[in-house]
Amino acid sequence: MLGAMSERPVYVGIDLGTTNSAVAVFDGETTQVIRNAQGATLTPSVVRIDAKGRVSVGAPARRWLERDADNTKSEFKRLMGTARALSFPASGQSATPPELAAKVLASLRQDVADQLGIMPVTAVISVPALFELPQSAATAEAAKLAGFERVELLQEPIASALAAGWSAREGDGRWLVYDLGGGTFDASLLETHEGFLRVVGHDGDNFLGGRDFDWAVVDWAIAEIAREHGVAIRRDEPAHARAVSLLKHAAEEAKVALSRTDEVVLSFAGPLELPGQVAIEPELAIDRATLERCIAPLVERTLDVSRRLLRSHDTEPEQLARIVFVGGPTVTPLLRQRVAEALHAPIAEGLDPMTLVAQGAAIYAATSALDARPAGPLVRRGVRLWLQFPAVSSDLTPHVVGRALAGDNTALPRRVALARDDGGWHSGWLELDGERAFATMVELLPRRANAFAISADDGAGNDVPVDPRSITIVQGLTINDPPLSRTIGVALASDRVQAYFERGTPLPARRSFTHTTIESVAKGSSDSVLKIPIVQGEHDHAHLCRLVGTLEIPGSAIARSLPAGSDVELTIELDRGGRLAARALVPTLDQSFEHVAQLLVPAADPEVLAASLGTLRRRVDDLRAEAFRRGMPQLISALERAESDLGEIARDLGAAQGGNDDAGQRARRNLLEVDAALDDLEQAKQWPELEQRAVRTMTWAGNQVAQLGTEREQALFEEIAGGVDRARRDRDVRELQRQLRLASQLGETAWYRDPDTWPMLFEDAASHLDSATDLPKAQALVREGKDARTRNDLAALRRVTEKLWKLLPHDPEARRQGFDSGVR
């Protein structure tokens, strides 16, 4: 167990939840969940500011949630990354979501200090797998406000898997992390192999959570009351809100009670009163079988998502080594049993679904060497050794690399040696090289903290004191670089996306691409701004992705006017926590721009959302009519799902119109999801056409590659052909399109070697000369091209043609959809 904490590193992990938060610490061998001042491991994510400006956090604040809702805020995590400030009218104060989250984090930080006597300065905080960049940035800001000097963010499913994997004794295999929160369901497929943890894939349902299970019981109770008492209670009737609230509360309690007993009577906090009717106090008994019937369709939906995830990664359910349950609703035995039966996979037992995420975050802090202890006063006890080694290692023989730093008048060591504290392993003397450095592999004992003593001498047997004199390496499961959860790219004027980082890219990461401006920017003009929108999402079209920031090059800041067709070298960087920085270098101006504006989740204006909802409903109607006409039952059933999702969105929209920003944000995100899902359905509808296109593309590209391609291109084409076959077999529209794009590009690569190709492409581009964005430049290029053609200089002709393409006009509608991007 953890003890004498100040002598050993302390790693802190925090699960900053929507409803509850938790903090855990890890000492290199075991995790410990920290209890708060009330003695609980869960701290409600609730903040209250009373009339005198006093702040309370957690359970003391939650007690006021119903009595004084105006001055007590919960679920602010959903508003992270928005510009919205929440007001506390009694005190006249207001606070942003990061400020409120900071109060919860500060409270958890104090709990660690109370229990361990150390005020932590670093921590790992978990965030949902699909958090957008602005939400991550807001979480990091909250941590800073809470007093943390350094913080890393970690996706929740990785945290859960890391915690589960740490304690697991079994060997390699694939796992399913089944995370059912209050309002969302996330499924993650992970793999452990030789001690390393890898995220294989992720899927989820934003419309399904534990609260739907409660509503299923409420709906059953409403039906029973109607049958026995002839009273019709309606969930969407404002006058019935109080009765519905009592039913909901009773349903929640009954659901929990049925985990331990076979039958329970719903207990209401008061009589159910409906306008114009006699108050009733129904006695409703519910048994496990009934509860199971109520929640079965919902569980089935989570299973559909899980199976879809497994299928997309060629994993049979039977191949799963275990299922890890996360989130309060997964405590329900019925649910666990049903999921395990349906997937024929064992449940990872002995794990607390409520605190697993915090424990995993703490373990991750160790792998990132984020010791939470404040730095003590600097006392040198010898020559400083600058050492690099993994704080946690899956490998049993990792490297320790070191370099002696020259100090004041201190004799430098010639040799160093490392010895494991149990006496079972010794490095022998390691000679320092010309850079005063050494590198050696050390041997670890499995699944424990391994301490090594470091000694040094002058080569003649005289001891040279060094600092540090010991290091500790923990052997166990690791995940080194957190993967990016959503693809990040730049929206182009064509409404396409230039991907910079694909989903799964290890962080930190940095990439650069060169873009071309499509319009000129006038020096000194305040109206003239070149926009480079940065988007996040898995779609080829920018308008289906989320805008997370815009890098702007304003006319007021440039040294001289920038003509259309200028190069812009854009570099985007992401740190380990997924925080973004961007820099645009304009070589012709010799200037760079770094200001990324609007790193905020877009506002959810109810009127705009209502208009989008209307559009999507019409789209569903049109698609359904066509599906019936063409006899496509699969499409009809998929549309039923989209329609039900739109119903949920309409409910959220209603709440948003009543001033609930949280519901508005949920509606905004979910509208995008349904929009993208309908896009997929539209494409699926075109499957026969897509198959025909596949045949045409593969025939054309295959011919080009066979005649003009190199051996390697031919080998690569074979690979792509295999990918096309797999995508056709799985009827995977996106994958088939991706493979066909690759095949086309490969075909074009070969085709460009044909001596007739570039003259033809040049003629085509030159025929659009009149519409070029920079006519004099385009005319000069055409003259240059004609000369090159006369000389039969195909390389020059290619260069000219590619430059001409950049001057051809863009489609204004596409540009509007691409967030007014000024680059291609």
Place this chain on the structure above:
Amino acid sequence: MSDAAERWARNPLYVLELPISATRAEIERAGQKWLAMLELDLAAARLYATPLGPRARTPELVREAMAELREPDKRALHELWWLAPEDGPAPAPDDDGSPPDADAALGLDALTAAGWRRGA
């Protein structure tokens, strides 16, 4: 030198100085060693050998290489494109220091065609 040729020179197996038979543990161990040496700014870690000549090794490149080799599909592609540095061509550089025919000789346009992208 084209993007594709540069991309080829960034083959993770070159970056980590590993043979195509490297195990998962060897990949992680090599990556950890290079990252440690780069952090300490040791000369021995700054360059790596490729058939197109030595290239600069950076921490980003090492992390990217480790991630690429962890994915079985991507690793297979890198193995396909791997040539032992000492077996590869050593074309004479032209004016800008790049071998003009290297792309065509190796079919490197195909890398661009297959969606390979230039990193920083």
